Amino acid sequence: MVLRILNYLNEHSRMLKRLFFVFLALTVVFDFHAARHEPHFFGDSIIGFWSLFGVLGCLGMIVVCKGLSHVWLEKEEDYYDK
């Protein structure tokens, strides 16, 4: 049963993609209506701040970490055996 659902989803990846974008839009829309607590800092009072933080944080982390790995940290698997 589970397998059939997963196979179905796998075959309809374009539909999933659209649903995902709808979901993203809904989270921002929801942010307009969310009751805010007393802000801890400026980010708490900007609508959609955490969306931006999420996407930029994610991209930034990939770029920085993969970059560091590529130019410096990355070694062959038998590096310590040599």
Add this chain to the structure above:
Amino acid sequence: MISSSVLIHPTTWFLMGAVLLPLLNKREKLKKTVLIGIPLIAFTLIHWLPDSFGQVSYLGFDLVFGRVDQLTRVFLHVFTIMAIIGCIYGLHIKETGQHIAAFLYVGGSLGVTLCGDYLTLFIFWELMAFASTFLVWYRKKRRSIEAGFRYLLVHTAGGLVLLAGIFLRYKNIHDLSFVQIATNGATFADYLIMIGFMLNAAVPPIHAWLPDAYPEASVTGAVFMCAFTTKTAVYVLARGFPGFEALAILGAIMTVYGVGYAAIENDARRILAYHIVSQVGYMVCGVGIGTAMAINGAISHAYAHIIYKALLFMGAGAVLEMTGISKLNELGGLYRRMPLAMIFTVIGGISISGFPLTSGFVSKSMIIAAAGESHRIGLLLMMTLAAVGTFLSVGIKLPYFIWFGKDSGVKAKDAPWNMNLAMGIAAFLCFFIGIYPDYLYKMLPFPVNYHPYTSYHLAETMQLLGFTGLGFFIMVKKLKPKAKINLDLDWFYRKGARVFMQFASRPVLSSDSWINDVYRSIGLKLTMALAKAISWFDWEGIDWTIDGSARGVVEGGNRLRSLMTGKIQHYIGGALALTFIILILVMLV
């Protein structure tokens, strides 16, 4: 009284189990009963523990084996639940040694949690390090043997720092009781103790033992290890060092450091190991902030983390057990063959990422909110960034490249029933805590005035997670795993040791053998010639001058030798007779 307090201590049961198990080698059913029974007994016992028991006075030290308060109870609760889950997961393993090591390890951890003085703490602390090394070695690969030795050496070094701190502290204040240390009165000794604790919590820069050893441990060994060592360290930090600024800052750094490595690593279990560093960072940071809410957050996060991290290690372990592979670049498309493990691991992944209705949502956010309420914006942003990285690497990357992505064609089937049962229990608990957080909140040492399910928190979490997902699918090509490893600070002792060995083998060894050669060719002849000369001088020169007395001694010696029969009873008899004579003389005089 002593005997009843021995039996009430849960560690006693695990130690008895460890002794009992080798006797049951041939009786599989009885062995399995013991394996499940002992953790169940321990789980029952901890609900009946008195506030204080097992006080022993030994060599002038007051040892306290049982000190129970709310902080102890939470950790005992999750540790014993974890022991049950871990034992179910490893039920199919035939090697009794692995079970014994696991029992000793859990026993040590419970001993640390319950003890009330530093001496008892140290003994159980070392028992944990010693027993867990065997959980690494039982993988029986060359790499794990080596990793096990490094693990043992690092923990021995950390244990010595801790011991030095304990001794200095005793010298300063003549008190070994393990209590909270005030932030303004901390001495050098206290900081040594803190460093000893921090090593086990894998705080950078002394964290590299963890991602070095855990991926090389046996499948069940890793499940046990990911739960106990670091969380026992969180417990002792929360007990002894709440409110220390160093912990708050290092903890926040840990969270980002761990996910950074998790984003670039290739081995599934190494990714999870780096994630322990990151997740324990939240707890260390919470302990460092030190407010009631932050401590509550740290403890509830430890509770939730033990369950879902074990679940993730069990999932990755199931894949390793069934396919023999744990590297992401060799896996992919497994969801068709191992659907159950896939579902459980994804549940672990969304829990660690803090999806609403899972345990991560109600525990991690508490620490972040505590940072916000203490106006520690730097800490708050670092921990939120780490949450983004967590979802990126364990929530999406790990399941994507194991179960989805390009089909690797690796042959596999679902894991044995006991593994799935253990994963099922852990997965259930992840949801249970997420849906019914009061179960966890009621156990915490401070009253909880925090509600995770507010609309703003939901909006924040959904945006963070959703847009992290977007970021992943933009960059998915860049994240394609490669068969590489990444350097970490263990480089210093792994390569540094090599430099030392080279120094030892080249200059020292070669100069040593050179000196040997010189000695053999010149020195030996020289010595022999010198000896001959001296002996000629002695015999002919000196003896002649003092009138042949040496020749006389030689002759006397020959005569004495005939008296010496060489039989030991004669000597003893002679010695006894002599003693009697002396005694009689003494008494008469």
